[in-house]
Amino acid sequence: MNETIYEISLVGRIRIDAHSLNNEGTVGNVTEPRTIVLANGEKTDGISGEMLKHIHTEVLWQIAKEKKVFLCPACQILSPMKADGNKAVTEMKETKSALNEALKCVVCDLHGFLVQKPTLSRKSTVEFGWAIALPNQFYRDIHVHTRVAAGEKEREKGAEAEVSEQMIYNRPTRSGVYAFVSVFQPWRIGLNEIDYTYSVDDNARKKRYELVLEAYKAMIARIEGAMTTTRLPHFEEIEGAIAITKNAAPVPVISPLADGYIQQIKTIIGQQNVQDFSSFASFMQEINKLKSAVPYKLGAP
Numbered sequence: 001m002n003e004t005i006y007e008i009s010l011v012g013r014i015r016i017d018a019h020s021l022n023n024e025g026t027v028g029n030v031t032e033p034r035t036i037v038l039a040n041g042e043k044t045d046g047i048s049g050e051m052l053k054h055i056h057t058e059v060l061w062q063i064a065k066e067k068k069v070f071l072c073p074a075c076q077i078l079s080p081m082k083a084d085g086n087k088a089v090t091e092m093k094e095t096k097s098a099l100n101e102a103l104k105c106v107v108c109d110l111h112g113f114l115v116q117k118p119t120l121s122r123k124s125t126v127e128f129g130w131a132i133a134l135p136n137q138f139y140r141d142i143h144v145h146t147r148v149a150a151g152e153k154e155r156e157k158g159a160e161a162e163v164s165e166q167m168i169y170n171r172p173t174r175s176g177v178y179a180f181v182s183v184f185q186p187w188r189i190g191l192n193e194i195d196y197t198y199s200v201d202d203n204a205r206k207k208r209y210e211l212v213l214e215a216y217k218a219m220i221a222r223i224e225g226a227m228t229t230t231r232l233p234h235f236e237e238i239e240g241a242i243a244i245t246k247n248a249a250p251v252p253v254i255s256p257l258a259d260g261y262i263q264q265i266k267t268i269i270g271q272q273n274v275q276d277f278s279s280f281a282s283f284m285q286e287i288n289k290l291k292s293a294v295p296y297k298l299g300a301p
């Protein structure tokens with residue numbers, strides 16, 4: 001019999017150099033990097049969980065398209081509306097049936113959604129926290145760039161003169177060792193959380209489980225995001241641990257901001273349930289090993 005997986009946590013530290021992933025916004029021609037203030041008042045650099053979750057959704061969607069699994073009309077085109085843009089759901093009167101209808105879509109099931117009418121919400125089975133730079137291991141620089149604007153034609157006294165403008169703009173470039181945390185809850189795949197029955201069969205649940213793992217691999221292989229056209233990040237090192245629980249117990253998440261985080265997780269759930277990784281390749285290998293397991297089913301004998 002295949003091993004069952006209740007929950008998985010991924011925690012680690014990743015070194016990303018010279019990137020501009022996820023910025024606070026642009027004020028005038030200056031783009032501000034994201035800042036996180038830690039409990040002791042220290043300021044550090046961060047990449048938001050929203051962005052990481054969005055990246056996971058997008059790579060998962062690409063694989064789902066390739067595998068031709070069922071996606072609702074909104075998710076077919078990666079619309080953030082998800083189930084709220086699916087008439088088969090919104091035209092239902094009864095919430096339980098509407099939720100079962102929504103769960104047919106792989107992206108809606110795995111990444112959650114919000115429907116206004118009938119009022120329905122589904123929490124994602126995949127969660128991300130902020131990636132937070134270790135306070136003593138990050139640097140930021142604002143680089144000034146110039147771009148030549150398209151020449152404007154000006155007519156002066158009937159004469160035509162070409163004027164080209166220099167546009168000046170500022171772009172942050174950041175480097176750091178980032179602590180990341182993510183949780184995946186295979187037990188909730190296909191679970192209707194109104195009546196707590198699974199509306200998706202075992203075989204489909206297993207495929208969805210594998211899809212989430214594939215998406216983790218794809219996002220770690222190359223994190224796409226803001227400004228990657230000219231700030232393609234340099235990924236250098238990764239280390240961390242993948243922890244699992246096989247029975248109904250929440251998997252621990254200890255922040256890699258703290259030294260000794262892997263040892264703490266091992267102490268809590270046992271060495272045999274925690275796999276370390278120390279390179280991109282070993283991360284992929286450890287994720288692959290999990291693919292032979294099956295998602296835990298509530299109330300299964």
Ligand SMILES: [Zn+2]
Pocket residue numbers: 071072073074075076082083105106107108109
């Ligand atoms: Zn959908």
